[in-house]
Amino acid sequence: MSNKSIMIVGVGGQGTLLASRIIGSVAIDQGYDVKVSEVHGMSQRGGSVVTYVKYGDKVYSPIISEGEADIILAFEELEAYRWLPYLKKDGKLIVNTQNIDPMPVIIGAAKYPENILNKLSSFTNNVFPVDALKYAIKAGNVKAVNVVLIGFMAKYTGIDKESWLKAIMKTVPSKFLEVNKTAFELGYYLEEGYH
Amino acid sequence: MKKLLLGNEAIARGAYEAGVTVVSSYPGTPSTEITEAIAKYDEIYSEWAPNEKVAVEVAIGASIAGARSMSCMKHVGLNVAADPLFTSSYTGVNGGLVLVVADDPGMHSSQNEQDSRHYAKAAKVLMLEPSDSQECKDFTMKAYELSEQFDTPVIIRTSTRVSHSQSLVEISERQNIPLKDYKKDPQKYVMMPGMAKKRHVVVEERMKALQAYAENCEFNRIEWGDKKIGVITSGIAYQYAREALGNVSYLKLGMVHPLPEKLIKDFISQVDKVYVIEELDPVIEEHCKKLGCNVIGKELFPLLGEYSADLIREKVLGIKKENIMEVKEDIPVRPPVLCPGCPHRGMFYVLSKLKLVVSGDIGCYTLCALPPLQSMDTCVCMGASIGGALGMEKARGKEFAKKVVAVIGDSTFIHSGITGLIDIVYNKGISTVIILDNSITGMTGHQPNPTTGFTIKGEPTRQVDLVKLCEAIGVERVKVVDPFELAEFEKTVKEEITAEEPSVIISQRPCALLKHVKFEGPLAVNQDKCTKCKLCMRLGCPAISFKEGNIQIDVTLCNGCGLCLKVCKFSSIEKAGDFHVK
Numbered sequence: 141m142s143n144k145s146i147m148i149v150g151v152g153g154q155g156t157l158l159a160s161r162i163i164g165s166v167a168i169d170q171g172y173d174v175k176v177s178e179v180h181g182m183s184q185r186g187g188s189v190v191t192y193v194k195y196g197d198k199v200y201s202p203i204i205s206e207g208e209a210d211i212i213l214a215f216e217e218l219e220a221y222r223w224l225p226y227l228k229k230d231g232k233l234i235v236n237t238q239n240i241d242p243m244p245v246i247i248g249a250a251k252y253p254e255n256i257l258n259k260l261s262s263f264t265n266n267v268f269p270v271d272a273l274k275y276a277i278k279a280g281n282v283k284a285v286n287v288v289l290i291g292f293m294a295k296y297t298g299i300d301k302e303s304w305l306k307a308i309m310k311t312v313p314s315k316f317l318e319v320n321k322t323a324f325e326l327g328y329y330l331e332e333g334y335h
Numbered sequence: 336m337k338k339l340l341l342g343n344e345a346i347a348r349g350a351y352e353a354g355v356t357v358v359s360s361y362p363g364t365p366s367t368e369i370t371e372a373i374a375k376y377d378e379i380y381s382e383w384a385p386n387e388k389v390a391v392e393v394a395i396g397a398s399i400a401g402a403r404s405m406s407c408m409k410h411v412g413l414n415v416a417a418d419p420l421f422t423s424s425y426t427g428v429n430g431g432l433v434l435v436v437a438d439d440p441g442m443h444s445s446q447n448e449q450d451s452r453h454y455a456k457a458a459k460v461l462m463l464e465p466s467d468s469q470e471c472k473d474f475t476m477k478a479y480e481l482s483e484q485f486d487t488p489v490i491i492r493t494s495t496r497v498s499h500s501q502s503l504v505e506i507s508e509r510q511n512i513p514l515k516d517y518k519k520d521p522q523k524y525v526m527m528p529g530m531a532k533k534r535h536v537v538v539e540e541r542m543k544a545l546q547a548y549a550e551n552c553e554f555n556r557i558e559w560g561d562k563k564i565g566v567i568t569s570g571i572a573y574q575y576a577r578e579a580l581g582n583v584s585y586l587k588l589g590m591v592h593p594l595p596e597k598l599i600k601d602f603i604s605q606v607d608k609v610y611v612i613e614e615l616d617p618v619i620e621e622h623c624k625k626l627g628c629n630v631i632g633k634e635l636f637p638l639l640g641e642y643s644a645d646l647i648r649e650k651v652l653g654i655k656k657e658n659i660m661e662v663k664e665d666i667p668v669r670p671p672v673l674c675p676g677c678p679h680r681g682m683f684y685v686l687s688k689l690k691l692v693v694s695g696d697i698g699c700y701t702l703c704a705l706p707p708l709q710s711m712d713t714c715v716c717m718g719a720s721i722g723g724a725l726g727m728e729k730a731r732g733k734e735f736a737k738k739v740v741a742v743i744g745d746s747t748f749i750h751s752g753i754t755g756l757i758d759i760v761y762n763k764g765i766s767t768v769i770i771l772d773n774s775i776t777g778m779t780g781h782q783p784n785p786t787t788g789f790t791i792k793g794e795p796t797r798q799v800d801l802v803k804l805c806e807a808i809g810v811e812r813v814k815v816v817d818p819f820e821l822a823e824f825e826k827t828v829k830e831e832i833t834a835e836e837p838s839v840i841i842s843q844r845p846c847a848l849l850k851h852v853k854f855e856g857p858l859a860v861n862q863d864k865c866t867k868c869k870l871c872m873r874l875g876c877p878a879i880s881f882k883e884g885n886i887q888i889d890v891t892l893c894n895g896c897g898l899c900l901k902v903c904k905f906s907s908i909e910k911a912g913d914f915h916v917k
Contacts, residue, residue, distance in 0.1 A: 153674070161501075168337070174339055176502075177501075178341070178499045178500070179443065180368070184671070185672060186672040186674065187670055200575075206645065206659050207658065222662075222669075224660050241882070242669035246879065250668075
């Protein structure tokens, strides 16, 4: 198969790293060549973070270029907007409908763009907003936002649900397993366009 | 069995399988996870050293004593360790000695973009450069054989994208490598002029042997494809080039010092046009040009930053991507910020308020150079804050010195701040130094250090007492203050900067991300009491913002550290109440 490229974008501290590791783990179990590129160090401190997951028969560059992402999993609206140019023409943009002001906005040096979801939809019909925080709370932990989003995304990867659950089991600490399984299920069974 | 590993984890696995028994490092992005992964192996003694120089010295000592040893650092760490590196090239090794240096093209988390390959050339040692995690493991294992075979330290150079990308690695068993015999051998290990002169001869002979080895080694390989285009490349640039250019011909160099000559000439003679694709400096390119070969390099490719498949496709094939969804609107940048609850916030709020000149250093607190705190004037290298403050004082006099403070983290102070402080005392300075004691090495992701009382394995150990240390080197004014006690902190700073003698303020409060640090949960703004004076927003806390005409606290970000509560003059910040979620 041709390589699949998934980008996970968000704000440092939102749990994007764990999300990329779950996706990487699923891809190996399917027998693919896999590369996952992570961000460590300074950007993790509340900065804009992006991780890349690529899988297929043979992956060279661990980095995804503009116009190449099959899926962008955005943990925050502004970050979805920032990384939009990386989406393939027919790629899917899954957006957690959370807004986190960056420091230039907090101090009044810049404005948080308005109506980001509408603007995104003017570029592509494949925008899927998800209020993942709501479902993470429902699952029992605000930090499970990442797994709610993974659950929602899982349907569009062609990889079966059991494989995803297996990967979650392997990746998350056992004491958070139940919460994360619930979070995954909530995300997985969300209808498109439903907040 | 295949596992998905970071390049850094694969290097650790390589060290484990190669039978390494001693590893000493200092943390630094993007190298930190190597030693963290090694610390999980009980068969290997591992440690965080106070700095890279000590770390490499420990590794050298272990090698001379007969063990396979390793030291890992980021690119600028090798500057600190350059002294032992250059002379260990002369002594050579007993047990294999490998240094790992991780460069940071694009400066994801660094203060410069230096190219460590120059060190291999300058120190005359062998350097390998892997391009994915499997190579990270294989090259590490092979590095030990080569180190022992050629009697040389070996440097493995990675870059951020190799260190921090996961790819598949075949895992094997650990080799049982017995300690080599220890023999007293001053001609080899005591480098004073008489002996060193003889060892320099050995070094030059070794370079010739390595040169011959480079022509025909497993690290350098040709992948023939279309011969209209030939690419000479190494490291992560190889991966980008393969993706961008597909089936052209490649000379992939895994050994980047010394570089082969005949192999390169042969390759170039068989292809029409040759591109040298390497991030940062034109090391391979200059080598090719020195050989009289006609190659295209930095006239086409940038000296700055990271490369990508897109960049290479555009430069070599002239293909620019079309149909990109281009956002016309200005998107605000999102620079990293101090975490909610960060102890540095209180301190820098005070320094900002007092409008002091702040001689800065390397750590999370360097972020305080950015708005709104904007209270850092300089940042050069590890430990530079203290010498820098003294230099300012000596240049502009004592009155100026009363407006200057040096700020330095606990780990950075131990790394290379102590000597600066001794300089202040010894040379009759009056500078004020603030040591930010947050009980951990923060920026690199929570490594213990000599001030924390714990080893890399989490075992309790003796703890450096910063107060006693400062007193012992002659600082008579040492104060310990909690940076969240804003009034007291401000008073202390004012007292110490005006004192006509050296002084140290230890700003003591643990990193908010440490597991044992517990806050009482999110706060909220009582809108009835809030006057929207925005004083709380001067703290630069990412949880506090001004939305829909109100000051708001983001419940998912706030941990309830309470600093905003202290600056609010109208008591309008309260506990968030029942909607707080676990």
